[in-house]
Amino acid sequence: MTRPRYGDLYFGLSDSRNEANQDRDSFLQTYVDLNGSTKRVVRGDKFLVLGPKGTGKSALAWYLQFAEPEGAHLALVRDASSLPLAEVPRLQTGQEPGPERTVVAWKFILLCNYLELLMRDQGCSINRNPEVVRVARLLRDFGFMGDASGRALLKFSTTTVTIPVPKLGTIYKRESSSALNIFNLIPYLEMWVAEAESAVRHILLIDGLDSIFLNDAKYDESLSSLVQAAYTLNQKLMENRATGSVVLLLRNDIFSRIALSLPDSQKMRDDLALELDWRVLSGKAGVGAPLMRLVNTKAGRALGVDNFEVLKYFPDSIEVGSRELGVRKIPTFQYLLNMTRHTPRDMLRLFEEIRRVEASGIFEESGDRLRQEVIHEGVLQYSTKYFVGAISNEFAGYAGGPERAAAALTALKAINKQSFDGDEFRESLASVASGIEVDHRDLLRLLFYAGAIGNSIGGYREKSYMQFYHRRDESEIYLQGNFMLHNALIHAWGLRRTLGNEPESQTGAIPLIDRGAARPRRRRRKWEERKK
Template identity: 65%
Template sequence: MSSPVSSKPPFADLYFGMSDSRNEASENRERFVRSYVDLDGASDAVLAGRKFLVLGPKGTGKSALAWYLEASEINGTHLADVRDASALPLAEVPRLQTGQAAGPERTVVAWKFILLCNYLELLLRDQRCSLHQNREVTRVAKLLRDFGFMGDASGRALVTASNTTVEIPIPKIGTIYRRESKAAISIYNLIPYLEDWVSTAEAEIRHVLLIDGLDSIFLNDVKYDESLSSLVQAAYALNQKLRQHDATGSIVLLVRNDVFSRVALSLPDSQKMRDDMSIDLDWRILSGPGGKDAPLIRLVNAKASKALGVSDVQVLDYFPASITVGGRGSRPRTFPTFQYLLNMTRHTPRDLLRVFEEIRKVAASSADGTAGEVLRATVIHEGVLQYSTKYFVGAIQNEFAGFEGGPEGAQAAITSIQEIGKQTFNASEFREALDGQTPPRGSEAERLLKLLFFAGAIGNYIAHMNESYMQFYHRRDDSQIYLKGTFILHHALIHAWAMRRTKAAASGPSTRTTQVTRRPARQRRRTRGGEDSGQS
């Protein structure tokens, strides 16, 4: 008798997206929109103007939310513009001459002007918006475009004029002409008029301006704090006015939660912002046996099924319940498969989707990918190896981007870890390896260890008599790395570099992984990722 044909789609046909949501949306807009997975109705809350802060560590889907709203314009319910904050002159904004004395108030005014110009540009994209009927608005908008104050180059145009007070001629019509006694007006004196225009505009659809890219620039420096806190304060004030007038849209900031926690000290209303108008993208809650019903797995299942247009795909059904690892000079050990895969990630959607995508590629090149059968362990191991070497190592290196001496520091740190050549090490060993490079960089050991720690590349290894813990802080938290203790490499780096494992760190089922992340109420919650790594 022939074996029954599986009703599951082939694993090779499953879709797990791309590393960059913007690239994913550009490649196939319809598939990206169809396969997007919302967390707790975040997109609706943002689009409706109920939330203006989208918080979360890097890799949790902040950019995906922004590009989903931009791509889903095809539905005809809204217009969305995504502006890249890395193109904005964050360090320069506090120096812009707005007419006030230097300080936070002046910086808030400058940010209001930048945000209002970009939001006005968005409204004027809507040909049915009532602003098109206001000749004063259209003439002022043309002048602002001519000066370069609208669109992606708005920040650069302001910096060009940072040492002077820019004035524009007043059109001899409308409210401004009647109220002002001069023939020209400072651009910053336009702010009350711009606020009035955008908050009272009428339209049939919603509008949302999203500021993305704050993960892509160096923000761990006090010189940015005034600018960032003022940006948040300006967006909050503008959104309050938009909501007060029941306006057609809002201005949304996509911010790492650790960055917001740091600048919150300068924001008098930071707790109100967080409580009332923010949404925290956190997928890292484990639930169910072995985590099979965890939000991260629900995300993977939903994305795969939506992309194929089928009602249900259970991705873990393609995998054996457990997987054996080790065996090359060490005692083989068996782990639940989901635990094994999850511990190769930093508990973020991007990491886990990349694991499945690399396994899918391997399966597609073998017989495993042609039918809905359980994948062989060799396919899974090879996919995890490809993920570790092709994606994870590069992702860690990218965490150094924007830091002073970032590329050189990243290379020095990674080279030193490889030269140490083992799973656990201490600060002295790391410093010695740095000093062995040309030029010696041992004086940077503390800074580089912190960057590796914040990137999720290393954790603190804490050994007790009966059990041991590995604490990985995902991205930057207020708590500092324990520099005098023992460090342990992330499983994926051990895997990528075929590094030997420290016997004590892989010595039994009592060892477990702990990841700590920033919570909205500034409390820490520990999320268990399962047993430690005899995983290879």
């Protein structure tokens, strides 16, 4: 096969749902499954899919839904960002207010949606039970089944929901009252879904939690109750060897924060959590890293070939600097990797922006290897069009989000250098956002968690290393230390570099972004002692 031009390669879209809607066949053909994740989710082995934002949690969900015709399963994806999470604890279930009522409220919401999924399956035994069909019709009329469930939650946050008892079936035989509240109805819903029989598997996936920055106690209570409800419901389904499971797609840093409210959080993570982390060994493995295999596989499958190497279109090294300051050469993979936050979304967008520049015809067409100016322009387009916006999006849901996002990024830009400390940021913030009342330390934390800045920490033999969080739950920010802008922001804003040559950890075998994140100070100290 004649090698296609780089401008004709396929790297997908930024949003997996948009990609699937535009070209379902291409999306399914080029979807890259990390370590058999989809099979484990379909089997019901895992109910938590954890991972940093941009690691493919939503892509997994939409792949399962759009791949229904190809497999023996049915999938339903629900977007939790449309639900009023803060109102869930107020849902009148027939109990006194408190954490237990919130868990029951979430269990009810999950059961209603799971029941809807089962009823889509015409071969499922549940459709032959008149009692279930009647109750499902009432729940649908109330608005608890279907896309309007958010409005139903708001409606019944002040009024107790009562479900009329049908004059037939198990409920009629066991209950003396003519109506049930949510709390009393749940055992029947659990029994029906657990005992349902079908030839296919059923997977309810709750997505959209990445779209809400849960930085408030009221959200934490609601979300921890959601995880607890899903956990106990899945235990019930597993015990009865049911036909499916409920799956939550959740950022790993959020799960770690709410874990303190979950008595079984470690069991959940050890036994029933699937972690999507493409960064494992990404430094040591070099061009064989999981992220690069993802890029190669996606581009190759679009061409119908098994073995494909995108980096063969690139020169071995990228030239940076100028004649006045000196030109340096950085190995291509390390240069590109350090422009990202080590997530599939960042990596694919970077290769896509370079592709667009090559395909535009603005520069002279490249030969066997892409021209340096094409790569530089593509990296610039990625940094300015994608990366800055991605950092701004991290403030979504944060109190005063858009205003504070603009202030934080403007303050970073106004510092006008690669390395800075907390005092410099505070002074810059005061000068560009004098009318905004905000603690500069809160913004530093948010920027750190978003991957916009790294933190300098002490290392072995008086060496220091830059630690970038990139939503790794084991990393912490040191507010008294020095900070460093991510390479993509330096590139996007044309800021001056103030560290001389790039740190060893940014150009060496193990990229800076992984070294600090993979070995926090306490663990690294133990590792050094063990070496001695």
